Amino acid sequence: MNRGRGERVCGEREVVVGARAPATVRASMTRTHLSRLLAVAAALVTVGCGEEPRVQDLRTEIAQATDSALAAAKEARGNLAGYVADGRKLAEELGARADRPARAISPNATVLRVIDGDTIEASVRAAQPTPRTLTARVRILGIDTPEVHGRTECAGQAASQALRALLPAGTPIRLEADEGHEPADRYGRQLAYLATENGADIGAAQLRAGLATTLFVGERLDRAALYTAIADEARVQRRGPVHQDCQGDFHRPLTGE
Numbered sequence: 001m002n003r004g005r006g007e008r009v010c011g012e013r014e015v016v017v018g019a020r021a022p023a024t025v026r027a028s029m030t031r032t033h034l035s036r037l038l039a040v041a042a043a044l045v046t047v048g049c050g051e052e053p054r055v056q057d058l059r060t061e062i063a064q065a066t067d068s069a070l071a072a073a074k075e076a077r078g079n080l081a082g083y084v085a086d087g088r089k090l091a092e093e094l095g096a097r098a099d100r101p102a103r104a105i106s107p108n109a110t111v112l113r114v115i116d117g118d119t120i121e122a123s124v125r126a127a128q129p130t131p132r133t134l135t136a137r138v139r140i141l142g143i144d145t146p147e148v149h150g151r152t153e154c155a156g157q158a159a160s161q162a163l164r165a166l167l168p169a170g171t172p173i174r175l176e177a178d179e180g181h182e183p184a185d186r187y188g189r190q191l192a193y194l195a196t197e198n199g200a201d202i203g204a205a206q207l208r209a210g211l212a213t214t215l216f217v218g219e220r221l222d223r224a225a226l227y228t229a230i231a232d233e234a235r236v237q238r239r240g241p242v243h244q245d246c247q248g249d250f251h252r253p254l255t256g257e
Contacts, residue, residue: 105199107172109138114167117145117159117211118203119189124175139189141178142227143203144215146242146250154246159211166205172197178221193223207231210240213248 109122118140125133145163146156167173175192177183184190194202203223206212207230214231216224235243242250 105174105195105197107174107197109173109175111167111169111171111173113169114160114164116148117156117163117206118143120163120167120194122173122175124190137187137189138175138194139185139191140203140206141181141191141193142214142216142221142223143206143212145206145212146246154250155211155241156250158241159206162206162209162211163202166196166202167194173202178223180220180222203227204230208234208239210234210238210243213242213250 109124112121112123112135114120115137120138120140122136122138123133124136124138125131145159146153148156148160174195174197175190176195177192181191183192196202201223203212204227207214207227212231214224214227221227234240235248238244242248
């Protein structure tokens with residue numbers, strides 16, 4: 001008679017000392033549950049023939065340990081389902097926010113030229129300390145695109161050309177600062193979200209097209225969750241040159257672009 005691992009014979013009686021739980025149960029057992037079952041099985045191996053009360057006690061312990069493992073696995077599956085549901089709910093909320101019809105806004109600047117995929121030069125109407133118009137370089141807050149000055153990185157030209165198509169010279173725009181972030185960077189560029197006159201978010205558009213990645217330096221941005229969701233969707237769907245041609249890493253020189 002073929003006997004599986006963990007079986008021994010006492011006279012004419014076979015004693016199963018291994019916890020033969022189904023594969024789905026074994027896969028769900030935590031290290032603690034498995035250790036308990038192995039300890040009970042080891043004790044059962046040492047039980048001599050004729051010690052039926054002790055054998056029955058150990059079998060009861062094995063049954064209890066298996067039930068405990070099943071309960072833990074069921075709870076873990078329930079928790080995972082909850083996490084997935086929460087994630088889907090957040091994604092739906094962010095998606096709805098991203099696809100919501102743009103609201104009309106009051107422009108406070110005019111595009112003079114596009115410098116690269118995340119930076120423009122604009123004529124900005126400042127209200128403080130006295131009303132005046134000034135020329136400023138503006139870096140789009142929360143995104144990063146490939147370089148085209150000094151060296152051309154992967155997808156650099158594509159990102160710059162896309163921004164020129166979105167913001168041709170003379171386009172009225174609105175600069176929106178983030179209260180939790182510094183208003184300018186170390187290069188003197190103004191840091192702001194950019195929106196067109198109909199309210200379209202330019203940073204989100206570059207991320208959605210797979211022409212940019214997110215960039216959050218130190219501070220927590222108001223649009224961090226929204227931008228991250230949009231960027232993750234573009235990455236998963238391999239949308240745009242950043243995720244297709246550059247495999248998500250555009251910080252490398254590209255001479256043939």
